[in-house]
Amino acid sequence: MSLAHAILVSLVECPQSGYDLAKKFDGSVGFFWKATHQQIYRELTKLEELAWLIPQTIAQVGRPDKKLYSLTDLGRENLKIWIAQPCEVSPNKEELLVKIYAGHLVSPKILEKEISRHQQLHQETLAIYQEIERQMHCGSQCLPETLKYTYLTLRIGIKFEIAWIEWCEEAIAAIGEKIDFN
Amino acid sequence: MSLAHAILVSLVECPQSGYDLAKKFDGSVGFFWKATHQQIYRELTKLEELAWLIPQTIAQVGRPDKKLYSLTDLGRENLKIWIAQPCEVSPNKEELLVKIYAGHLVSPKILEKEISRHQQLHQETLAIYQEIERQMHCGSQCLPETLKYTYLTLRIGIKFEIAWIEWCEEAIAAIGEKIDFN
């Protein structure tokens, strides 16, 4: 039941509509939890039934109405309970690595090209993260409590992207030449 | 259709039963693609229907029969085609990070304890990977073609674990003290 929790986490900050959440799941929380708008609407309905959320319909000029969802006390309590519970290390699924694992079946050139493309994608993501990081601590003042945690999640995002970029370089070298790692 | 491909990748090396695959998905290919035995059996049935695999029933003494699946030429061709196709960066879902994101809702001590527990889990995984790495290149001879690719996937596994371990340390420090990252 973790998409539900990701939605609750997202709504802690401020009330949002399904549409808002769908966009947010393409950034911030979305860096480590993905969901489509269909999933989100389905989940919002469930959470409303549980009374963990309450909707408020907002009329807008020249726009369709929007249903702003906020956490109820019950929802907030349940979220706290969930956060305090220990969790497993999430399994990672990496399509590229499945391909690399049987990489000897295709030409090294195809692999090199694909890895190099991924390296570029990771470099772009890293640039985005670093820009957010730069904006988060202008000067060198301490961050407020809530931002501190957001910042921590950003930090690991950066570390992962750097790991990918370094690996891509290493992999391209290893595939091209008959390199020995030492 | 990626579990199918992960199974094919796994069967490139040697014919295996559903049971063998289920165990394997708990190591090697399983480091970047997880699946339960129920999923695997369901998928094997589909792949047999497509004639990408052929089963061979092996009678055993004192054990139930096993159905060893091998790749057909068709299966191998399709696998090659799939590997050669470009793919997206796989989205990662990290439950711990969803929790950290709203970490201010619970006591810092709970978070520190949980992060420290995760650090230990990652240290254990790292130790396993490093042991495999050690076994893979005894001396400093070059690896054969197929092992080279396995080795590359291991390398990124190691990088990820190191990134996690470093981050856990950083996070614990940041939560405890009023630390400023610079």
Place this chain on the structure above:
DNA sequence: TAGTACATGTAACAGGTTACATGATTGA
């Protein structure tokens, strides 16, 4: 006038999880 952003939804299907079911053998 065509495309994008806003805003919410249904339906069908594919993929993943959990529980249950069976039954032999091996080792503590």
Place this chain on the structure above:
DNA sequence: TCAATCATGTAACCTGTTACATGTACTA
């Protein structure tokens, strides 16, 4: 005798994906 390992499967359910559907308003 109890648990673990070997070996395969069904059924129900939940989660995630893709396609379709609707309608306004703004901008190029």
